[in-house]
Amino acid sequence: MTDPATTEPRRTPLTGVHERLGATLTDFAGWLMPLRYGSETAEHKAVRSAAGLFDLSHMGELAVTGTAAAAALDYALVGNLSALKPGRARYTMIVAPDGGVLDDLIVYRLAGAEFLVVANAANAGAVAALLAERAAGYDARVTDRTSDYALIAVQGPRAAAILAPLTDAELGEVKYYASYPAKVAGAPVLLARTGYTGEDGFEIFAAPDDAERIWAALSEAGAAHGLVPAGLAARDSLRLEAGMPLYGSELTAELTPYDAGLGRVVRLDKPGDFVGRAALAARSADAPARVLAGLVSQSRRVPRHGYAVLWDGEPAGSVTSGTPSPTLGAPIALAYVDSAVAEAAGAEPDGGAARLAVDVRGRAEPARLVPLPFYRRPA
Numbered sequence: 001m002t003d004p005a006t007t008e009p010r011r012t013p014l015t016g017v018h019e020r021l022g023a024t025l026t027d028f029a030g031w032l033m034p035l036r037y038g039s040e041t042a043e044h045k046a047v048r049s050a051a052g053l054f055d056l057s058h059m060g061e062l063a064v065t066g067t068a069a070a071a072a073l074d075y076a077l078v079g080n081l082s083a084l085k086p087g088r089a090r091y092t093m094i095v096a097p098d099g100g101v102l103d104d105l106i107v108y109r110l111a112g113a114e115f116l117v118v119a120n121a122a123n124a125g126a127v128a129a130l131l132a133e134r135a136a137g138y139d140a141r142v143t144d145r146t147s148d149y150a151l152i153a154v155q156g157p158r159a160a161a162i163l164a165p166l167t168d169a170e171l172g173e174v175k176y177y178a179s180y181p182a183k184v185a186g187a188p189v190l191l192a193r194t195g196y197t198g199e200d201g202f203e204i205f206a207a208p209d210d211a212e213r214i215w216a217a218l219s220e221a222g223a224a225h226g227l228v229p230a231g232l233a234a235r236d237s238l239r240l241e242a243g244m245p246l247y248g249s250e251l252t253a254e255l256t257p258y259d260a261g262l263g264r265v266v267r268l269d270k271p272g273d274f275v276g277r278a279a280l281a282a283r284s285a286d287a288p289a290r291v292l293a294g295l296v297s298q299s300r301r302v303p304r305h306g307y308a309v310l311w312d313g314e315p316a317g318s319v320t321s322g323t324p325s326p327t328l329g330a331p332i333a334l335a336y337v338d339s340a341v342a343e344a345a346g347a348e349p350d351g352g353a354a355r356l357a358v359d360v361r362g363r364a365e366p367a368r369l370v371p372l373p374f375y376r377r378p379a
Contacts (some may be wrong), residue, residue: 010033012032014215023037034055034231046229052156052227057151057211059119059209062117062131066140070115087110088176094275095256101256104251122378152218154204155230158225163184171202193255199377212323240374241375242374290336292335292372293372309359311332317325319335320333321335327375339357
């Protein structure tokens with residue numbers, strides 16, 4: 001996703017705003033993105049207690065249109081997208097013929113013959129090519145519309161109060177995993193309610209030329225509510241607390257949705273064939289050798305991706321993501337752990353803390369297994 005002539009990362013419609021705010025910028029999946037604006041811990045805590053403002057314009061937006069668009073997506077993806085009503089959204093995946101996950105997606109059905117597929121930035125090009133290839137036998141067209149959108153998210157318990165004065169949408173009627181044409185700060189947008197932080201919130205798909213105006217209006221409206229801009233670092237710690245998977249960490253081409261504990265997204269009961277059906281049907285009948293588990297470290301040292309999980313001193317799994325948790329006040333990690341070990345640790349009152357550890361640079365640091373997610377927002 002970089003310009004081959006310059007190899008410079010792409011700028012989002014809001015990069016100038018981030019520079020003026022003094023953000024630490026980093027090359028992420030070929031895009032110049034804000035890592036943090038000041039303290040990533042403060043940004044994390046603001047999202048949990050008030051609200052955070054995120055630039056997600058690096059995500060890939062792919063339009064799938066045509067009379068057979070629904071059928072094409074049913075064949076291309078593991079979900080039953082033809083059953084999706086206009087205005088609603090669904091979390092799903094695209095897999096290889098062997099069932100390995102190639103990306104996790106959110107699909108919005110905008111109208112009967114019009115869908116918007118949102119892919120992870122690093123995978124957007126590959127997903128677009130695969131969708132086009134798999135739609136070839138259908139009356140369906142795949143168009144990469146990433147450059148047509150800026151994507152802004154406001155997340156946190158004060159998100160609705162901040163957004164309400166700026167939009168003509170009745171936010172109380174905006175359902176979870178749904179999208180609505182609306183106006184925000186006078187600009188026409190697609191307003192959605194999904195999120196990747198464990199908090200309530202909204203996503204605003206806008207024209208790139210309207211992005212700075214919408215960002216400024218949200219910043220002004222949110223000032224009295226404690227809204228702060230938040231970067232990739234806070235987004236990662238927030239999603240980890242919420243137990244949400246990240247492609248490249250918890251989800252890879254070597255794992256199926258069943259391995260990741262997400263077999264619920266695979267609709268083996270939908271009519272017709274789909275790519276990966278046979279492999280996934282066979283996989284669904286077997287208990288996984290490893291399960292995705294939550295670990296809370298009993299020391300201050302942070303488990304990181306690739307660190308070995310130990311049970312009675314022997315390797316029993318591998319960490320996929322780890323971070324200090326501002327909410328729990330301790331380091332946390334997601335890890336694939338041997339099923340028998342996860343069952344044994346889960347049966348012990350202390351989560352197996354006397355026997356479970358993570359090898360952190362040659363030192364076995366005790367950890368306990370806990371149910372996921374680590375954090376669930378108050379009802």
